[in-house]
Amino acid sequence: AQKITQTQPGMFVQEKEAVTLDCTYDTSDQSYGLFWYKQPSSGEMIFLIYQGSYDEQNATEGRYSLNFQKARKSANLVISASQLGDSAMYFCAMREGTGNFNKFYFGSGTKLNVKP
Amino acid sequence: GAVVSQHPSRVICKSGTSVKIECRSLDFQATTMFWYRQFPKQSLMLMATSNEGSKATYEQGVEKDKFLINHASLTLSTLTVTSAHPEDSSFYICSAPLWGGSTEAFFGQGTRLTVV
Numbered sequence: 222a223q224k225i226t227q228t229q230p231g232m233f234v235q236e237k238e239a240v241t242l243d244c245t246y247d248t249s250d251q252s253y254g255l256f257w258y259k260q261p262s263s264g265e266m267i268f269l270i271y272q273g274s275y276d277e278q279n280a281t282e283g284r285y286s287l288n289f290q291k292a293r294k295s296a297n298l299v300i301s302a303s304q305l306g307d308s309a310m311y312f313c314a315m316r317e318g319t320g321n322f323n324k325f326y327f328g329s330g331t332k333l334n335v336k337p
Numbered sequence: 338g339a340v341v342s343q344h345p346s347r348v349i350c351k352s353g354t355s356v357k358i359e360c361r362s363l364d365f366q367a368t369t370m371f372w373y374r375q376f377p378k379q380s381l382m383l384m385a386t387s388n389e390g391s392k393a394t395y396e397q398g399v400e401k402d403k404f405l406i407n408h409a410s411l412t413l414s415t416l417t418v419t420s421a422h423p424e425d426s427s428f429y430i431c432s433a434p435l436w437g438g439s440t441e442a443f444f445g446q447g448t449r450l451t452v453v
Contacts, residue, residue, distance in 0.1 A: 256441065264428055266381075266444035312380065316442075322369045322434050325442060327380045 225313050227328035234303045239326050241288070242298040242331045244313030250274075253317045255296040256289065256325070260310040269311075272296060300312055303335045340348070340364060341433050343445025346407045350452055351423055360431035366411035367433035375428040387414040392394045415418075421452040424445075 226245045234240035246255065257269040272280045272287045280287045288297040300307055314327040340363040350356050360370055368389045373381040385406050386394040393406035403425075405417040418425050430447040 258444075262429070264447040264449065266432070266447075267432065268441040268443075271441060324371060324383055324386060325381075325432075327382075329380045332378075 223328075224248065224326035225315050225328035227313055227331050228328070228330045231332045231334070233334050233336060234300075236305060237302055239267070239299060239301045240303055242313075242333065244296045244298065244328060246294050246296060246313075246315050248294075248315065248317055250317045252319045253315055253332070255287070256314040256316070257285070257296075257298045258312045258314060259307075260312060260330075262309070265304065266312075269327050270298065300333075305335050305337060308333060308335045341367075341431065341445045343431055343448055345448055346446055347449045348451070350450070352391075352422055352452055353420055355417055355419045356421055356450060357427055358418075358431075358450075359383070360414045360416070360433070360445050362412045362433050362443075365433075365435060368411060370408065370414040370431055372406060372414075372416050373430045373432070375430065375447075377428075381430065389414075400413045407434045418450065421450070423452045426450055426452045 224247055255272045259267040270280050270282045270285045270287050272289045279289050284301045286299045310330045310332050312330045313323045313330050316323050318337045341395045342361045342363055344359045357402040370387040372384045374384050383396050384399045386407045387408040389411055391395040391406045428447050428449050431445045434440045434442045
């Protein structure tokens with residue numbers, strides 16, 4: 222079974238509007254971390270936001286927020302006030318366990334296009 | 338902040354030759370590094386976990402004799418693609434976690450390998 226599922230291969234959003242990128246995950250661990258990374262065409266992986274499984278509040282980082290619904294095992298990324306520079310691939314990832322040294326599982330990604 | 342430097346960013350080589358990719362942690366010690374492979378428009382697939390001073394752990398289906406990993410110091414891991422073939426053409430990217438501190442994994446800039 223897929224550990225991370227991103228069901229939106231591509232998304233379009235109008236500049237200045239908000240957009241939600243979907244992510245569901247599958248784990249039997251009680252402790253895990255959920256991450257979102259942005260990958261522009263240059264290929265680098267840019268960390269956006271992190272949510273720990275025990276965090277009760279949804280994580281926020283500037284224009285990024287993570288809609289964490291533990292019972293549904295979903296960790297959707299919300300980007301508010303989209304900008305042209307937000308056009309990129311977005312990957313949801315999970316790391317099981319408590320250590321920083323456990324491996325990541327990545328979703329298949331969502332390509333976001335922001336229209337002017 | 339923590340930085341992981343990967344070199345080269347792009348390389349073109351002839352079939353049958355070997356290519357070495359370096360991944361360096363610039364301001365922290367990385368006892369563990371991860372090597373990923375990414376095909377165009379696909380997700381990152383973990384190839385192996387590199388451990389300083391010991392043998393790398395390879396994921397199922399990854400040929401360890403073809404993808405040689407050496408983690409000789411606390412700041413350097415290398416991936417050597419031996420006897421490269423056109424099907425080895427891909428984007429390779431490394432990452433390194435931190436002891437304590439930030440939960441995110443820091444990624445190198447990636448290496449785009451083209452085998453002709």
